[in-house]
Amino acid sequence: MLNHFLAKKDKIKTGSEGNNFTGSLNINNATVTIHINTADSLVTQITILTYDDLYGDLTSSYIYSQYEGLNGLNFPKKIEINKINGKIQDEVVIASAQFINTMPDLLPKPDDFEWDEEEEEKPEITIEKYNSNIYFLYLKQPDTKSLLVEFNDFLLVAEAPLSIANGKLIIESVKKLIPNKPIKYFTYGHFHNWYLGGLRPFVHEGCTILTRPESKEYVEFIANAKHSQ
Numbered sequence: 604m605l606n607h608f609l610a611k612k613d614k615i616k617t618g619s620e621g622n623n624f625t626g627s628l629n630i631n632n633a634t635v636t637i638h639i640n641t642a643d644s645l646v647t648q649i650t651i652l653t654y655d656d657l658y659g660d661l662t663s664s665y666i667y668s669q670y671e672g673l674n675g676l677n678f679p680k681k682i683e684i685n686k687i688n689g690k691i692q693d694e695v696v697i698a699s700a701q702f703i704n705t706m707p708d709l710l711p712k713p714d715d716f717e718w719d720e721e722e723e724e725k726p727e728i729t730i731e732k733y734n735s736n737i738y739f740l741y742l743k744q745p746d747t748k749s750l751l752v753e754f755n756d757f758l759l760v761a762e763a764p765l766s767i768a769n770g771k772l773i774i775e776s777v778k779k780l781i782p783n784k785p786i787k788y789f790t791y792g793h794f795h796n797w798y799l800g801g802l803r804p805f806v807h808e809g810c811t812i813l814t815r816p817e818s819k820e821y822v823e824f825i826a827n828a829k830h831s832q
Contacts, residue, residue, distance in 0.1 A: 604649065608637060623647055645670055645677055656766045657800050659828030662688055673700055690824075726768060728776045738780070740773055747797070749773055751780075757787035760810075763801025770801025774808055786810050794818055802826065 608615060608628060616627045623638040638648040651663045663686045667679035678700060684693040727743040730751075738751040742764060750761040758781060763770040777786060789805035790813035791798040799822070806812065806826045814822050 604635075604637065605646070643670075646679075654831070656768075657796055657802075657825060657828075658687060659830040661686075671700075674702055726772050728772055730776065730780060740776060742769060742772070745769065745797075751777055753781060753784065756784065758784050759788040759790065760786055760805065761790050762792065762798050763789070763805065764797050765800035767801060767803050770804035773801060774804055788813055790814070794821070799825070803828075 607630070608626060611628055614628060618625045618627070620638065622641055624641050625636055625638050627634055627636040629635075632653070634652040636650045636652075637646060638650070639645065640647050646667055648667065649665045653661050653663070655661050664684075666683040666685075667681070668683075669680040670677045671680055678697070680697045682695040682697075684695065685691070686693075729741045729743070731739045731741065733739055736753045738753070740749040740751055742748065745764045747762075747764050749763060752759040752761070758777060760773060760777060763773055774786065786805065786808055787810060789802070789810045791802075802812070802822065802825055812822055812826075
């Protein structure tokens with residue numbers, strides 16, 4: 604990481620935070636910031652700011668401490684890891700270290716290797732009327748479906764897979780199909796992005812989210828996530 608920053612030093616945004624010098628660089632659509640203690644020039648922390656369609660702005664941090672020396676090289680024996688804005692936490696402790704004289708053989712890239720360019724598919728929904736009150740909304744790209752139930756004065760939608768874009772598309776399709784009734788409720792059958800990834804547009808629409816008490820905190824976390832993009 605330090606070598607990469609040195610190679611891109613003309614693009615680094617510098618600053619300070621307490622006793623640390625900070626340098627930030629955009630790498631693969633993420634903002635990576637290195638914190639270096641000005642007293643001993645050791646890296647104390649690396650933070651990575653990324654964007655997720657469901658969780659919004661996500662900060663992962665790697666905190667380095669308990670440095671020891673080995674053949675003139677300083678390395679941290681303790682690394683604290685925090686992901687998804689602190690929701691997932693881990694710790695790595697290095698019990699021992701040694702120098703190896705030869706570099707390991709890395710997997711070579713094949714001579715004819717190249718990335719295939721994927722064509723962006725246009726979002727598409729087809730609607731099947733199951734009976735007088737129930738409709739299935741088939742989403743072509745994720746190859747899945749949502750459920751629409753029509754009541755006397757309102758509508759209920761169940762499932763919005765994977766993304767905010769899919770949630771918006773479902774709402775637009777429902778409004779075209781039944782324009783005179785509001786979508787009052789949204790629910791989902793499983794605690795997974797495949798079923799509630801498109802939750803936020805329904806919150807914005809003013810829908811009541813039907814969920815279990817055990818899932819309330821997670822639903823609120825998704826609904827209140829900061830989205831800078």
